Amino acid sequence: MRILRWFAPGLHIKRWLLVAVLGVALVVVGLSLTLRINLYRLLGAWLVENVAASRAVFYTGPVVAGVAALALGLVLTWVGISRLVNSVLSTLTAREEDVADAFLERRLLVRGPRVVAVGGGTGLPATLRGMKNYTANISAVVTVADDGGSSGRLRTEFGILPPGDIRNCLIALADIEPLMERLFQYRFTNGEGLAGHPFGNLFILAMSETTGDFYQAVKAASEVLAVRGRVLPSTLDHVVLRAELADGRMVSGESAIGRAGSPIRRVFLDPADPGGKIAALDDVLSAIAEAELIVLGPGSLYTSIMPNLLVPGVADAIRRSPALKIYVCNIMTEPGETDGFKVSDHMKALIDHGGFGLFDVCLVNTRQVPARLRERYREEGAEPVVLDPAAQRMGVQVVARDLLRIEGDYVRHDPEKLAQAIGHVFLARRPHVGRTPWEFFLFRQRLRERSRQEGVG
Numbered sequence: 001m002r003i004l005r006w007f008a009p010g011l012h013i014k015r016w017l018l019v020a021v022l023g024v025a026l027v028v029v030g031l032s033l034t035l036r037i038n039l040y041r042l043l044g045a046w047l048v049e050n051v052a053a054s055r056a057v058f059y060t061g062p063v064v065a066g067v068a069a070l071a072l073g074l075v076l077t078w079v080g081i082s083r084l085v086n087s088v089l090s091t092l093t094a095r096e097e098d099v100a101d102a103f104l105e106r107r108l109l110v111r112g113p114r115v116v117a118v119g120g121g122t123g124l125p126a127t128l129r130g131m132k133n134y135t136a137n138i139s140a141v142v143t144v145a146d147d148g149g150s151s152g153r154l155r156t157e158f159g160i161l162p163p164g165d166i167r168n169c170l171i172a173l174a175d176i177e178p179l180m181e182r183l184f185q186y187r188f189t190n191g192e193g194l195a196g197h198p199f200g201n202l203f204i205l206a207m208s209e210t211t212g213d214f215y216q217a218v219k220a221a222s223e224v225l226a227v228r229g230r231v232l233p234s235t236l237d238h239v240v241l242r243a244e245l246a247d248g249r250m251v252s253g254e255s256a257i258g259r260a261g262s263p264i265r266r267v268f269l270d271p272a273d274p275g276g277k278i279a280a281l282d283d284v285l286s287a288i289a290e291a292e293l294i295v296l297g298p299g300s301l302y303t304s305i306m307p308n309l310l311v312p313g314v315a316d317a318i319r320r321s322p323a324l325k326i327y328v329c330n331i332m333t334e335p336g337e338t339d340g341f342k343v344s345d346h347m348k349a350l351i352d353h354g355g356f357g358l359f360d361v362c363l364v365n366t367r368q369v370p371a372r373l374r375e376r377y378r379e380e381g382a383e384p385v386v387l388d389p390a391a392q393r394m395g396v397q398v399v400a401r402d403l404l405r406i407e408g409d410y411v412r413h414d415p416e417k418l419a420q421a422i423g424h425v426f427l428a429r430r431p432h433v434g435r436t437p438w439e440f441f442l443f444r445q446r447l448r449e450r451s452r453q454e455g456v457g
Contacts, residue, residue, distance in 0.1 A: 013084060013087055016079075016080045016081075016083040016084040016087060017080065017084055018080070019076050019079060019080035019083070020076070020077055020079075020080025020081050020084060021080070022073075022076055022080075023072075023073045023074065023075070023076030023077030023078070023079070023080055024073065024077055025073070026069045026070070026072050026073025026076060027069075027070055027073035027074060027077060028073075029066075029069050029073070030066045030067065030068070030069030030070025030071070030072075030073050031066070031070060032066070033062060033063065033065055033066025033067075033069060033070075034063055034066035034067055034070055106136075108442055108446055109132075109134070109135055109136035109228065110136050110137070111439055111442060112134050112135025112136060112137055112443060112446075113134075113135050113137065113292045113293050113426065113443065114135075114137045114139075114287075114290055114291050114292045114293070114323075115131055115135055115137060115138045115139070115229075115291065115292070115293045115294075115295065116138075116139045116140075116141060116287050116288055116291040116293070116294045116295070116323070117131065117138065117139070117140050117141065117294075117295045118141045118234075118294065118295065118296050118297075118305065118308050118309070118314075118318075119141075119142070119143070119296065119297050119298070119299040119304050119305050119308065120142050120143035120146070120165040120169075120299055120300075120303075120304035120305070120307070120308070121143075121165060121168075121299045121300050121303070121304040122168065122299070122412075123297055123298035123299030123300070123304060123328075123330070123413065124140065124142065124165075124168075124169060124172075124297070124298070124299050124304070125168050125169055125171070125172035126172075126298060126412060126413040126414075126415045126418060127295055127297070127298070127328065127413075127415070127418060127419075127422075128140055128169055128172035128173050128229075128415075129172045129173075129415035130414075130415035130416050130417075130418045130419025130420075130422075131295075131419050131422065132172070132173050132175075132228045132229065133416070133419060133450060134419060134423055134443065134446055134447070134450075135229075135443075136228045136229060137229065138173060138228060138229030138230070139229060139230055139232055139283075139284075139287035139291070140169045140172075140173065140229065140230070140231045140232065141232050141234050141284050141287070141288075141308055141314070142165050142166050142169050142231060142232065142233055142234065142308075143165060143234060143303075143304055143305075143307040143308050144161045144162055144165075144166075144233045144234060144235060144236075144238075144239065144307075145162075145239055145240070145241040145254050145269070145303070145307040146162040146164055146165055146254055146255075147162065147240075147241075147253045147254050147255050148253075148254065148255030149164065149196065149255075150164060150187075150196055150197045150198060150201050151163055151164035151165070151201065152255065153196070153197070154197070154201060154205055155238075158205060158209075159238075160204075160205060160208050160214055161214050161233060161236065161238065163200070163201045163204040163205065164198070164201060165304075166204065166218055166231055166233060167184065167185075167198065167200040167201055167204060167221075169231045170184075170200070170218070170221055170222060170225050170227055170231050171184055171185060171200070171225070173222075173225075173227045173228050173229050173231065174225035174226060174227055174228075175225075175226040175227070175228055176225050176226055180225070183199055184198070184199055184200035184203065184225070185198055185199075185200060186198060186199045187199075200221075203221065204217050204218065204221055205217075207220045207221060214233070214236060215233065215236060215281070218231055218232075218233065230283075232281055232283050232284050232287065233281060234280060234281065234284055234307070234308040234311045234314060235278055235279060235280055235281055235284075235311045236279075236281055237271060237272075237276065237277065237278045237279060238271065238272035238273065238276075239269045239270065239271060239272060239278055239307070239311075240252055240253065240269070240270045240271075240272050241253065241254045241257065241267060241268075241269060241303065241306075241307050242267065242268055242269070242270055243257045243260070243264050243265075243266070243267045243268075243302065244264075244265045244266050244267075244268075245260055245262040245263065245264060245265060246262050246263040246264070246265050247262045249262065254303045254307075257302060257303060257336075257337065258300075258303065258334065258335070258336035258337045259336055260336065261336065263339065264302055264337065266352070266353065267302050267303075267306050267307075267310070267353070268310060269307060269310045269311065278311060278312055279311075279312065279313070280311045280312060280313040280314050280317075284311075284314065284317075285313055285314070285317050288314070288317040288318055288321050288323075289317060289320075289321060291321055291323040292323050292324070292426075293323055293324050293326070293422070293426050294318055294321060294323045294324070294325045294326070294359075295325075295326050295327075295328060295422060296325070296326070296327045296328065296350070296358065296359055297327060297328040297329070297330070298328040298329070298330050298331075298413050298418075299330070300330075300334055300337060301330065301334070301337065301338050301341075301346055301349055301350070302337050302338075302349070303337065305350070306349075306350075306353055306354075309350070309353060309354040309358070310353065315353075315354040315355060315358065318354070318357075318358055319354075319355060319356075319357035319358060324360055324361070324425070324426055324429050325357075325358060325359040325360045325361070326359060326360070326361045326362075326363055326422060326425060327346075327347065327350065327358070327359035327361070327362050327363065327396075328363045328403075328413070328418065328422075329343050329346050329347075329362055329363065329364050329365075329385060330346065330385055331365045331369070331384065331385060331403070331404060331411055331412075331413065332369075332377055332382045332383065332384055332385060332411060333382050333383050333384075333385055334382060335380055335381035335382055336381075338385075339381065340383075341385060342385060342386045342387070342388040342390070342391070343362065343364055343385055343386065343387045343388060343391040343398070344388050344390035344391040344394060346385070347359075347362055347391060347394055347396065348394070351394075356395075359396060360396065360397060360429070361396065361397045361398075361399055361425055361429075362391065362396050362397070362398045362399070363399050363401065363403070363418075363421055363422065363425070364385075364387050364391075364398060364399070364400045364401075364403075365385075365400075365401070365402065365403040365404055365413070366387070366400040366401060366402055366403075367402040367403070367404040368384075369384050369404070369411055370406070373406070373409065373410075373411055376409055377411075387400060399421065399425055401417070401421040402417060403417050403418050403421060404417075405417070416450070416454045420447060420450070420451060423443065423447045424447065426443075427440065427443065427444055427447070
């Protein structure tokens with residue numbers, strides 16, 4: 001009965017299946033006439049299994065008619081099969097686009113490299129937005145130490161993990177219409193208790209209370225948003241980010257660290273509950289172990305990237321991984337957090353907290369920030385991160401590229417430029433972790449094609 005359902009009216013399958021069958025029949029007849037084979041006698045010889053009867057199966061026939069039948073059969077077969085496949089695949093994509101192109105793109109993305117991106121805040125989504133155009137095998141490892149804004153309020157009032165950074169990463173990896181993205185990013189401006197909350201945060205909260213599990217809520221949101229890859233909280237334990245400052249003070253809370261007014265000596269995690277423990281999510285450790293490419297950042301050095309590395313087991317897993325590891329350095333310093341930091345200072349801070357072997361390559365922006373924006377950032381206490389000679393002597397390859405994107409009065413990492421740079425470094429280093437030469441070829445062709453489309457050098 002299930003087979004008969006394929007022949008139900010309105011599926012546009014029967015007609016094209018009939019055309020394809022007719023085409024195959026004409027191909028067979030055309031071949032027999034062209035090659036002058038007596039199909040009747042040849043078939044009879046095969047049925048009676050008599051070798052002697054198979055003699056004289058050739059005859060003189062209308063070759064011109066055979067060629068015509070063969071040509072017509074090939075055309076009908078191609079039309080029937082292509083339209084049949086198109087009818088089936090068109091039901092699997094809701095977009096009005098060429099089905100064959102959509103199918104090919106999805107196949108290429110599925111065969112893309114296994115990537116783990118680590119960070120949080122507004123920096124990590126830039127990596128995700130770019131890399132999702134080259135692979136669907138992305139695992140975003142996101143910090144859960146945020147305690148400010150809407151996330152902090154929901155964390156305090158409802159006892160859930162902060163959803164803000166996870167929401168941004170879900171949106172960055174989503175394959176959805178712009179309206180749905182605007183909906184999840186919509187921030188309420190009025191209403192007692194609602195003002196300041198993005199709809200996406202409230203959606204994750206509702207899913208968390210419905211399923212009884214924060215991680216299951218993130219998975220459900222991923223399905224709703226058709227996420228390419230997956231978003232993983234680095235831990236499911238409630239943690240507090242603490243900092244020891246240069247003046248000897250101790251500061252608690254991610255939102256308070258940047259306002260402390262003193263250089264940071266070190267940061268560390270504590271469980272929110274006395275006597276509690278912190279454990280990395282098993283899926284995070286598995287994703288790192290299976291990765292071919294691990295990307296750290298971009299993002300706030302001490303409050304977005306570090307909290308993930310400080311979860312027990314995460315930094316060790318990254319060091320043990322045979323994957324190519326890339327650190328994307330920030331374009332601008334952050335007031336109260338990385339004042340006066342050069343590229344080497346960023347690298348040293350990561351090594352001091354996570355140990356050597358966290359990254360093999362440091363990716364740095366080389367494009368100059370326009371003077372008007374430098375002046376605006378200087379008023380806020382920020383300045384461009386300078387590539388200094390000391391960075392070249394730290395045993396890590398430094399790759400300098402134009403990664404800059406200007407959005408109004410702000411400078412950001414351009415997602416496409418960043419993905420292109422990461423992809424080219426990955427191909428150049430060619431880590432041997434099971435990737436075939438053909439898959440490397442497909443990935444390289446994908447880079448070239450999108451480079452032409454986006455005009456990225």
